Amino acid sequence: DAKTTQPNSMESNEEEPVHLPCNHSTISGTDYIHWYRQLPSQGPEYVIHGLTSNVNNRMASLAIAEDRKSSTLILHRATLRDAAVYYCILSKGNTPLVFGKGTRLSVIA
Amino acid sequence: DTGVSQDPRHKITKRGQNVTFRCDPISEHNRLYWYRQTLGQGPEFLTYFQNEAQLEKSRLLSDRFSAERPKGSFSTLEIQRTEQGDSAMYLCASSPPSGIAPYNEQFFGPGTRLTVL
Numbered sequence: 001d002a003k004t005t006q007p008n009s010m011e012s013n014e015e016e017p018v019h020l021p022c023n024h025s026t027i028s029g030t031d032y033i034h035w036y037r038q039l040p041s042q043g044p045e046y047v048i049h050g051l052t053s054n055v056n057n058r059m060a061s062l063a064i065a066e067d068r069k070s071s072t073l074i075l076h077r078a079t080l081r082d083a084a085v086y087y088c089i090l091s092k093g094n095t096p097l098v099f100g101k102g103t104r105l106s107v108i109a
Numbered sequence: 110d111t112g113v114s115q116d117p118r119h120k121i122t123k124r125g126q127n128v129t130f131r132c133d134p135i136s137e138h139n140r141l142y143w144y145r146q147t148l149g150q151g152p153e154f155l156t157y158f159q160n161e162a163q164l165e166k167s168r169l170l171s172d173r174f175s176a177e178r179p180k181g182s183f184s185t186l187e188i189q190r191t192e193q194g195d196s197a198m199y200l201c202a203s204s205p206p207s208g209i210a211p212y213n214e215q216f217f218g219p220g221t222r223l224t225v226l
Contacts, residue, residue: 032212043113043200043217044152087151093212094204096142096165099151 004088009104012078020073020103022088027068031090034097035062035073039084044099047073047086083107111135113218115201121224122191129187130221134203141184142215143176144200152200158184191225198222 005023012018024033035047048055048062050071055062061074075082087102114133122128134141139160144152155174156166160181169175173191178184188195199222202215 034212043202043220044215045217046214049212049214085151091212094140094207096154096157096168097144097152097215098154099144101149101151 004090004100006086006088006100006103008101009106011106011108012075014080014107014109015077018075018078018082018105020075020086020088020105021070022072023070024088024090025069027090028092030092032093033062033064033068033071034089034091035060036087036089036097036099037082037084038087038102039081044087078105078107080107080109113201113203113216115199115218115221117221118219119222119224121226123226124193125190127187127189128191128223129185130199130201130223131183131185132201132203132218133183134201135205135216137205138203138216139181139206140204140213140215141178142202142204143184143186144202145170146198146200146220147196155186188223191223193225196223196225 032049034049036044037047038044048060050062063072085102085104087099089097116131142157143155146152156176158178161178173189176186198220200220202217204213204215
């Protein structure tokens, strides 16, 4: 499985945008880029995924570099409820997910 | 509540005892996954099923771990002769049939926290 690299932690002020980076330099052409997040004391939850083009949904936006070797999850307006561990994962489709340690996002009121 | 459910939510056992966890996936989800998560780490894949077929079990941590999904609905994960190192959160997830979409998100349950004394 191709690996991803994320910062261990990030901090954001409430109501400001947050850009969570992910490097995946060994990504293959058939790898999808997924983001999941895990709120305290809960199971992970899906955030967004993409292949080549940027993606938007009600939770976030995913910006994918042209060479696909990196991507950025964008939370447009962080709230206290967005404090969580965010995981960037590569997968070829409906296969088991390989989680790293993720980025722990703290949101300051 | 129509999400993935897991039972029990917490289990405390003594070393050497057997434990069994149950996962009820979202109705009509044909794929079911088991993961384990230790403190400070991301979830680690253990095994998964498509309907009643177990498609991957090489990642089960030892032969003390086994999983079943006999009728393609709920699943059980059993750990025999538990050890203190088995203490962790055990997560279950399900996803719908592939259909036309190449990717379907996994929906996770709240997990079962196991403590082995």
